[in-house]
Amino acid sequence: MMSCDSDVLFRILADPTRRLILDLLAERGPLTVGQLASEFPDLVASGISKHLMSLRAAGVVSATRRGRQQIYQLEPDALAAGLTPWIAKYEQYWSAALERLRDLAQEDRAKDGHTSRKNIRRKRVK
Amino acid sequence: MMSCDSDVLFRILADPTRRLILDLLAERGPLTVGQLASEFPDLVASGISKHLMSLRAAGVVSATRRGRQQIYQLEPDALAAGLTPWIAKYEQYWSAALERLRDLAQEDRAKDGHTSRKNIRRKRVK
DNA sequence: ATAATACATTACTGTATGGTAATGTTTTGC
DNA sequence: GCAAAACATTACCATACAGTAATGTATTAT
Numbered sequence: 001m002m003s004c005d006s007d008v009l010f011r012i013l014a015d016p017t018r019r020l021i022l023d024l025l026a027e028r029g030p031l032t033v034g035q036l037a038s039e040f041p042d043l044v045a046s047g048i049s050k051h052l053m054s055l056r057a058a059g060v061v062s063a064t065r066r067g068r069q070q071i072y073q074l075e076p077d078a079l080a081a082g083l084t085p086w087i088a089k090y091e092q093y094w095s096a097a098l099e100r101l102r103d104l105a106q107e108d109r110a111k112d113g114h115t116s117r118k119n120i121r122r123k124r125v126k
Numbered sequence: 127m128m129s130c131d132s133d134v135l136f137r138i139l140a141d142p143t144r145r146l147i148l149d150l151l152a153e154r155g156p157l158t159v160g161q162l163a164s165e166f167p168d169l170v171a172s173g174i175s176k177h178l179m180s181l182r183a184a185g186v187v188s189a190t191r192r193g194r195q196q197i198y199q200l201e202p203d204a205l206a207a208g209l210t211p212w213i214a215k216y217e218q219y220w221s222a223a224l225e226r227l228r229d230l231a232q233e234d235r236a237k238d239g240h241t242s243r244k245n246i247r248r249k250r251v252k
Numbered sequence: 253a254t255a256a257t258a259c260a261t262t263a264c265t266g267t268a269t270g271g272t273a274a275t276g277t278t279t280t281g282c
Numbered sequence: 283g284c285a286a287a288a289c290a291t292t293a294c295c296a297t298a299c300a301g302t303a304a305t306g307t308a309t310t311a312t
Contacts, residue, residue, distance in 0.1 A: 007142055014140035015270075016133055019212075026216055033289060047271055049289060068279040068288050076219035086145075090152060093202035141300075159259060173301055175259060194258050194309040254312085261306070269298085276291070282284085 009082035012058045017043070018051050025061065025074040032069045135208040138184045143169070144177050151187065151200040158195045 012018055017040065024039060025031060033052060037045040052072055055061045059078040063070045087094060138144055143166065150165060151157060159178060163171040178198055181187045185204040189196045213220060 010136075010140050010142075010145070014136050016136075017270085019136070023215060026219070034287095044272055045288090046273085046290080049291090050270085053290080070289065074219075076216065079216065080220055089149060090202065090205065093152070093200075094206055143300085160257095163259095170302055171258090172260080172303080175261090176300085179260080196259065255310100256312095257308100257310070259307085259309105261304100263302105263304080265300105265302080267298100267300090270296095272293105272295080274291100274293080277289085278287100279289100280285105280287070282286100 006082050006086045008058050009060070009079070010086075012055060012060065015051070017048075018055060021048070021051060021055065022060065022074065022079075025072065026076075030071045030073040032071055034069065036072065132208050132212045134184050135186070135205070136212075138181060138186060141177070143174075144181060147174070147177060147181065148186065148200065148205075151198060152202075156197045156199040158197055160195065162198065 020039075021036060024036060033045070033049055036052070037043070037048040040048060052061065052063070052070075056063060056072075060075050060082075061072050062075050063072050065071075146165075147162060150162060159171070159175055162178070163169070163174040166174060178187065178189070178196075182189060182198075186201050186208075187198050188201050189198050191197075
């Protein structure tokens with residue numbers, strides 16, 4: 001009934017198959033429908049196609065044709081733009097988790113070869 | 127079918143009424159079922175009660191009895207713990223949005239801060 | 253003791269939607 | 283030109299679930 005701004009986003013993310021599709025696109029970059037469908041052995045291809053259409057309608061993925069195949073690609077800005085307002089309302093509660101998240105990412109970046117920036121410290125919040 | 131860790135959380139958040147309940151608890155602190163139900167004029171009270179039960183089952187809220195009324199309260203850690211792993215997978219994409227979010231929160235705090243804190247400088251950390 | 257309040261619980265219902273199957277539409281390969 | 287490949291689209295089905303209504307259970311008030 002109530003139709004919030006991020007309503008569509010949350011409904012999209014409610015389905016595990018759709019989340020997994022987003023995960024695959026995030027991990028492996030742009031993929032065709034067939035490549036994505038092959039990741040779901042116990043699912044029919046047209047089902048994946050339907051999911052992709054709804055993801056596209058929500059704006060979280062985009063597609064470009066190449067010959068007879070469509071290449072789907074994550075649209076991360078739409079995801080962020082749609083979810084950030086909601087997250088912002090809980091910002092005070094998320095602080096700790098976000099800090100940990102940020103630190104983890106920092107470690108990952110450090111582990112990824114780049115130089116030691118380990119003495120960089122973030123602003124303290126609260 | 128696929129049952130991820132944050133699966134329950136996303137299903138919980140998919141419903142706008144449930145999200146609004148969480149919003150109310152976040153904004154106004156602990157509330158009784160009646161107080162919450164009164165915020166949904168076009169909804170029957172038992173419906174809200176059911177939503178609260180599922181929220182409780184998911185661990186995102188907790189309840190304490192006081193006399194004949196239950197006081198529901200947000201359990202923010204559960205929310206953060208459940209959603210952070212998922213967010214982490216998209217961390218590279220979220221960075222910008224999270225930075226903006228953090229800055230906004232900073233501004234808000236500065237704005238509603240009491241007058242005398244105007245010139246208080248945050249600790250500079252390299 | 254009785255009634256009313258404040259929820260919880262159960263049973264029921266209508267609808268939304270994830271999934272399949274079948275068909276349609278381009279594009280490529282031969 | 284013909285067949286197959288790669289998706290999109292449509293129709294259909296079965297289940298999940300949000301919402302209501304009715305009933306149950308403590309707790310407070312009188």
